[in-house]
Amino acid sequence: MIKVGIVGGTGYTGVELLRLLAQHPQVQLIAITSRAEAGTPVSSMFPSLRRRLDLKFADPANADLQSCDVVFFATPNGVAMAQAPALLDAGVRVIDLAADFRIKDVAEWERWYGMSHASPEWVAKAVYGLPEHDRDGISKARLVANPGCYPTAVQLGFMPLVEAGLVDLDQLIADAKSGVSGAGRKAEVGALFSEAADNFKAYGVPGHRHLPEIQQGLSSMAAQPVGLTFVPHLTPMIRGIHATLYARIKSEADFQQIFEERYSGEAFVDVLPPGSHPDTRSVRAANVCRIALHRPQQGKVLVVLSVIDNLVKGAAGQAVQNMNIMFGLPETEGLWQLAVLP
Amino acid sequence: MIKVGIVGGTGYTGVELLRLLAQHPQVQLIAITSRAEAGTPVSSMFPSLRRRLDLKFADPANADLQSCDVVFFATPNGVAMAQAPALLDAGVRVIDLAADFRIKDVAEWERWYGMSHASPEWVAKAVYGLPEHDRDGISKARLVANPGCYPTAVQLGFMPLVEAGLVDLDQLIADAKSGVSGAGRKAEVGALFSEAADNFKAYGVPGHRHLPEIQQGLSSMAAQPVGLTFVPHLTPMIRGIHATLYARIKSEADFQQIFEERYSGEAFVDVLPPGSHPDTRSVRAANVCRIALHRPQQGKVLVVLSVIDNLVKGAAGQAVQNMNIMFGLPETEGLWQLAVLP
Amino acid sequence: MIKVGIVGGTGYTGVELLRLLAQHPQVQLIAITSRAEAGTPVSSMFPSLRRRLDLKFADPANADLQSCDVVFFATPNGVAMAQAPALLDAGVRVIDLAADFRIKDVAEWERWYGMSHASPEWVAKAVYGLPEHDRDGISKARLVANPGCYPTAVQLGFMPLVEAGLVDLDQLIADAKSGVSGAGRKAEVGALFSEAADNFKAYGVPGHRHLPEIQQGLSSMAAQPVGLTFVPHLTPMIRGIHATLYARIKSEADFQQIFEERYSGEAFVDVLPPGSHPDTRSVRAANVCRIALHRPQQGKVLVVLSVIDNLVKGAAGQAVQNMNIMFGLPETEGLWQLAVLP
Amino acid sequence: MIKVGIVGGTGYTGVELLRLLAQHPQVQLIAITSRAEAGTPVSSMFPSLRRRLDLKFADPANADLQSCDVVFFATPNGVAMAQAPALLDAGVRVIDLAADFRIKDVAEWERWYGMSHASPEWVAKAVYGLPEHDRDGISKARLVANPGCYPTAVQLGFMPLVEAGLVDLDQLIADAKSGVSGAGRKAEVGALFSEAADNFKAYGVPGHRHLPEIQQGLSSMAAQPVGLTFVPHLTPMIRGIHATLYARIKSEADFQQIFEERYSGEAFVDVLPPGSHPDTRSVRAANVCRIALHRPQQGKVLVVLSVIDNLVKGAAGQAVQNMNIMFGLPETEGLWQLAVLP
Incomplete structure (x- = not known):
């Protein structure tokens, strides 16, 4: 049994981790911390876990995280970079679901996230946890930077094209739509039901923090810089990301076959038959990315549709997938x- | 392994049965029938099952249901009463998720359902499948009439009170709210998104088919006729039933304790602490009924809040629970x- | 032209007032105050008003409210009782959309609202603004206490029965369902989209602040105390209240006719034909209450269905209706x- | 007073026309036809119109449409081309909200709509009713082809750029999201609440009927053929279209100023300040298009965000706007x- 700790279990990625880990046959949950909720039974906050998870939120100061085999950080940006190094130094492996270790260029990270980085040396050692791209690296990693939700959907959708160099890398467009749970369980007016329901809007068009993360990933896959326009939108649903990707074709190929081959061994990426339109509910609460390709009017533009559940393949599920890889379990x-x- | 067949797998209870049975460790799915979709892979209609269920819809005429250990009917009312008897005579056990065998008084059934009954003899032999009320009967049954969604939520909420005779049995009120999936996967204007979203309404106030079913169940528990006012409402959510139950107190008692004791051994009924307000999402996609009690202003009216997922504890999950009981598996x-x- | 001021225009009742008043042919909007947003154009916060309302939020300290004919308070409870008296003393009429002046029994008010009342003398002078009940009082009032949303729906639904003494006044039940905008435009976790969407729950069952308000109103109509069980629910829609009311019949009568006669002269109460099920969208954004009556199974329980838009007939619309009455305009x-x- | 008839008033554009026309001070509604609902009071089907519209659906065979000044067709494609010519020949003006007269190339129309055209001569005479593009033509038209919902949002968003020739006309991309009411009030499984709620998907990516309409419009504005990739999506909201438009910049310019000048005299197009993200609710139930411009990272791609209510500026509202122009009323x-x- 893998002994697992969670730092920050009161948000949506936290409770989703709990749902998955409480049902994981190889996991023993040791501790979940929350300063604000210390002493509260987890199932009081999340009644969905009643009679299935007998654990209280622990004060971070007292929690015995050092005896864990792995600790997940489901915390706001900036927490893991401060607290993870001590655990790592004690031999505990760490999976950070926030952004602290995702961007290799620390100065770039600091620009986008508006704080100075507390642990650049661990940024260098961290492995970016997109299993379909770097399974080997993850298997040996002590610290995994779990990808963002948009970056997962967009990278998996573009990866076969970018790796094979079949499209114009200067002109990629990712028009992405997210459910509101992507905004987290924070009390903010913009995420109120009466603001977000029966409504649709773009946001962050001038620049969203997931842009540099996606660009870093795609550039690494392409082995050259890529140019990307990324527009996220807020959609009146709880879970789900739908990325609609546009790329100009540079070299002709059987694109459907290229996707099917690229993902043929992957348990969690499903390439749909030609002509399909994946809907987000087909991945609701499941650790899957479903992808479909279109070439409208047989023209020069390839359209890739990529859907995930932002809380599962886009966060907690992918984190558990990474844990499985790190500990040699079936993925x-x-x-x-x-x-x-x- | 239990060999399982499903008649009518294209509706919401059908796909929910598939979700549960495809993950059931003791089940082998043999056949799913659908006249309209014969030959179509099930996962083409429900992409959520892709790569996990390799089965096509079979023509009812050809499907080998007689070699199954149990067959679920997830069909419109009137189908099981015509087709189940032949299977039952061949030794196949049957669980009907429709209403054909729920009402013992055949004339009453015919009045509410507007057709004549094809198999009154099997009505007499059928066991009403509310495990928390008649687990023994179910364990020996060849034919189980799986309860309706409203009847499950309402009966579990009233049962401890009615059995103990603590409330006025003449004046029960059940104000119930259902998600739209309760209306099924039929193309009807009233269930369109643009009709049902951002909207709320009562329906069937003059008389809903679940009324006689609930009255039969409560009367059986009380061992005397009960008087019930039942008002169902359509709620803009996909899954979930919330029953708000009102009863006038006849005899004082520790009602909380009575509920806790009545359900103490039940895996799928969860009595919440005093003062709780269960929400339907706390049972979403799970086979659970959560119940809370209130006595506003310490007056004479007891308010019971009872929530289920109409497709799980209110349909497919309860059907699988019944199967487990019938075949001696852990519930x-x-x-x-x-x-x-x- | 009536010169109008609004104190606290940044919530949902505030913006709804703005929508209605900006289109009102006899109104000149003079000032809208908000401490937090002073200087911000109103249409920056609410783009729905762009190019139609050229006004900035004013600092309450500087706003010239004393030159208004009438000032609406769309503020949290406790603000109007502190600020309205000075305006009233200056001859400005006041309509308070909060609860400060609704409950005549000041001690009772203080118990439910958890603060001591700053202006009991104006409580005594205030007129409760339910036009269908006390149009004359409103026409002469200097201070109108605009009813709460639930109280409007419940009182209009029960009024004809209670006035005529046809039902058991000890056993009234109001099972009410509200859209989430009823919770206001405050950043609270419980009102987040990801908490409230695709979900349904009761709340405040032990005691909701609208209970004493409804009881006061019904008791006044009945000229005797009434016993009421009131259970509010949160519904995944933005606007709308659906009250399902239960009353035991004491005296036989043609209830449909009694309702039709009682409301025959009312522009904003619509009694539907027998057998109807009003839905909340039929009053969305409109100042109407629609009511239908049912007598299930011809039994002893009368069921009244009453729907309003909580922001219109349940708040801003009724406030404007009261203003029209106060200033002698067509209602x-x-x-x-x-x-x-x- | 303008005497108005409506053919086909039972769909969503029909009831929206009724809402607008019933409140229009210069309109007298003469007749609304529906074969299926002949004799039914309109307000029985749409209770929102109770006590405000005293009209029954008329049998098309008996309705006196020839005495109208103008007749709106809110019918499925193919009806107006058969029935409008007789009215036009009788001197009645016609506004068709369906697609029958939108595409000038009849062969192209027949290819996309799968039927042969009954009245090519009236296609030639029809004026495409986008007032911001061809107000003069509309003012003299006897037959107006009211634009589709997507075409309205996309054309208004691209128009200033395309007219001025500032962007690469070969590589336009329109990623559009629509509320479910765009699918009409037809009983279809895909538009059920339980299918469309809490879900997001693209559809029609291989080719949607609005593509040739948009291309015809943009090509006319550009005076040369344009290349467009158009991907529509189904969004879990009732009303609203959000078009996210991508164009590669060919010539530098002050794009914000170009938009503001182009639309400076337009009552129904609102160019937002730089940096804005219009949401669809800011135009809900209103005849407005709101537009914002972005140039992410100061790169070569211009992003235009354009929102409308698909039933108002995208259908019924624009139709009334066209009527106002045709009859010389204030727009x-x-x-x-x-x-x-x-």
């Missing part, structure tokens, strides 16, 4: 739930 | 998924 | 918009 | 309702 262990439809 | 086998929150 | 002036369906 | 007459927010 699907504890992650084989079917999507909930409708 | 929670394959039904231990945690609720999906948010 | 429908500026309030004749049709509901937005779908 | 805003009867169309000055503020958006309903929240």
